[in-house]
Amino acid sequence: MYEAWRWFGPDDSVTLDHIRQTGATDIVTALHHIPIGDVWPLEEITARKKLIEGHVAGRTSLKWSVVESVPVHDDIKRGADGCDRYIASFVSTLQNLARAGIRVVCYNFMPVIDWTRTDLRFSLPSGALALRFDQDVFAAFDLFILKRKEAVQDYNKAEIGRAQDIFETMTAEDVTQLVKTIVSGLPGKMTGDYGLDDFRAALATYKTITKEALRANLLKFLDVVLPVAERLGVKLVIHPDDPPRDIFGLPRIVCTAKDLEYLFAAQPSVSNGLALCVGTFGSHPDNDLPHMAERFGNRIYFSHLRGVKKDLADPRSFTEAAHLDSDIDMIAVIEKLLQAEKVRGVEIYIRPDHGHQMLDDLEKTANPGYSAIGRLKGLAEIRGVIRTLDRGLD
Ligand code: DNO
Numbered sequence: 001m002y003e004a005w006r007w008f009g010p011d012d013s014v015t016l017d018h019i020r021q022t023g024a025t026d027i028v029t030a031l032h033h034i035p036i037g038d039v040w041p042l043e044e045i046t047a048r049k050k051l052i053e054g055h056v057a058g059r060t061s062l063k064w065s066v067v068e069s070v071p072v073h074d075d076i077k078r079g080a081d082g083c084d085r086y087i088a089s090f091v092s093t094l095q096n097l098a099r100a101g102i103r104v105v106c107y108n109f110m111p112v113i114d115w116t117r118t119d120l121r122f123s124l125p126s127g128a129l130a131l132r133f134d135q136d137v138f139a140a141f142d143l144f145i146l147k148r149k150e151a152v153q154d155y156n157k158a159e160i161g162r163a164q165d166i167f168e169t170m171t172a173e174d175v176t177q178l179v180k181t182i183v184s185g186l187p188g189k190m191t192g193d194y195g196l197d198d199f200r201a202a203l204a205t206y207k208t209i210t211k212e213a214l215r216a217n218l219l220k221f222l223d224v225v226l227p228v229a230e231r232l233g234v235k236l237v238i239h240p241d242d243p244p245r246d247i248f249g250l251p252r253i254v255c256t257a258k259d260l261e262y263l264f265a266a267q268p269s270v271s272n273g274l275a276l277c278v279g280t281f282g283s284h285p286d287n288d289l290p291h292m293a294e295r296f297g298n299r300i301y302f303s304h305l306r307g308v309k310k311d312l313a314d315p316r317s318f319t320e321a322a323h324l325d326s327d328i329d330m331i332a333v334i335e336k337l338l339q340a341e342k343v344r345g346v347e348i349y350i351r352p353d354h355g356h357q358m359l360d361d362l363e364k365t366a367n368p369g370y371s372a373i374g375r376l377k378g379l380a381e382i383r384g385v386i387r388t389l390d391r392g393l394d
Contacts, residue, residue: 001341001386002026003379004066004302004351006370008188009033009048013364014372016052016062022376023383026065027052028106028302028351036192037073039089042096049100066302066349067097068106068188068275069239072221074202077111078209079217087221091228098232104301104349105229106275108239109218111209111250112202113182114189115242115280120181120368121357122319128358131369133243133283135316139163140170141178142248146196148203150249186368203248211251215262218253222267229271235301237275238263243316244284255284257292264299274299276337279306279353282328283318290332297340304353305330305382320354320369323378324385334385352378 005024007016009032019027031040031048052064070093073086097105108114118141122132139159142151144167155163170178183199194202222236229236244255253259264272274296281287293300307326311317324330337348355374357366364371 001338002065002347002349003383004028004349005375006068006188006351008367008370010051013366014370017059018372019062020060022379024379026063026349028066028068028349029064030067030069030188036071037086037089039092040070040096042099045096045100045102064102066104066106067102070105070107071191072107072109074112074191074205076221077109077214077217078205079213079220087224091225094225094229094232094234098234103234104237105234106237106239106302108241109214109254110191110241110252111206111214112191113248113250114191115186116182116247117186118178118181124356128356128374129362130320130356131354132319133317135314136162136166137178140166141182145175145179146200148248154249203250206250209251211253214251215253219266222272226267226269226271230269235271235273237273237302239275240277240280242277242280244280244287245316256286257295260296272299273301275302275304276300277304277353278328278330278333279304279308279320282326283308283310285310285315289328290336293333293336293340297336298344300337300340300348303337303348303350305334305350306353306378322356323352324381331385334382335389338386338389350382352382
């Protein structure tokens with residue numbers, strides 16, 4: 001297993017030297033400044049690679065091994081006229097990445113909005129802060145802030161009542177913060193920056209797109225992209241929809257093991273891979289993560305190791321938990337991934353996904369979920385599990 005670390009580029013407050021100190025060897029990053037749909041120029045890729053891999057006297061070397069993510073333009077997801085040019089850009093970006101020697105590329109197929117939370121500073125009993133998705137707060141946003149017309153059909157009476165109670169206690173500042181958290185997006189998001197009106201307009205463009213249509217558009221995209229990826233030796237790894245269910249009336253198609261069965265049966269190419277995001281899949285009650293790690297072991301090239309604790313009252317609400325202390329049996333997941341590596345003779349890139357904001361990081365401004373110390377703690381715990389299982393001491 002390669003221990004990787006997500007880095008947001010030169011502006012990340014967690015520097016390459018900090019990453020060296022965590023013991024991670026591989027970098028996961030993207031050229032976040034390039035507009036969605038544009039080709040990533042080879043010169044920019046090689047410049048970024050040099051920054052990461054360039055030899056610094058006396059320092060451990062790092063390698064840029066995984067791209068997370070190359071964004072897929074919404075026109076491709078909608079199957080809009082003219083989307084072929086965005087597919088062609090995606091292909092050119094893959095070619096440039098392969099030229100630079102980067103061969104694991106993450107992407108997602110979430111319409112309009114990438115990963116979503118309602119609270120970026122949820123206080124834990126320890127005083128550390130966690131990311132949280134609260135279904136009632138989300139409903140309050142959908143019904144009373146966004147005022148999405150069709151939203152009333154998505155919630156029952158009791159849910160609407162709870163959402164209204166929440167909305168009524170919110171200050172103007174709370175509302176602004178929630179809008180920012182949900183629609184202007186979280187770090188690493190692969191979608192646009194929206195205000196409320198733009199967001200409504202973007203949602204409206206999916207009015208007629210059913211789940212089946214979205215699936216067909218994903219397959220059409222893969223029809224073009226996978227043969228190229230295969231020739232280049234690139235593995236494309238799809239990231240699940242987070243949270244893994246439909247939201248805002250948008251169809252979401254990468255949520256469960258069943259969705260994956262469908263995807264891999266329809267596109268059996270060896271380049272059709274999976275980014276096993278344990279926390280994301282784990283927030284869906286039907287997903288059995290150790291089983292999925294085993295079942296899709298031959299498709300997993302990259303994995304985000306993180307867990308969630310779902311609320312007892314409503315399992316659609318969850319709080320991001322400590323890496324080994326969540327609803328998910330992380331040790332069993334790691335064991336299955338190690339077994340998959342042995343069978344395939346390939347190593348999987350893993351990264352500690354998100355971490356609690358804690359200790360000195362509480363005073364610092366960091367990308368939500370991506371402060372240093374919480375992730376370092378997660379990585380250290382995970383490393384202990386990997387080393388122990390590797391020795392067969394389990
Ligand atoms: C959040 C991440 C997502 C992910 C993209 C993948 O922490 O898991 O931002 O990178 O959705 O395309």
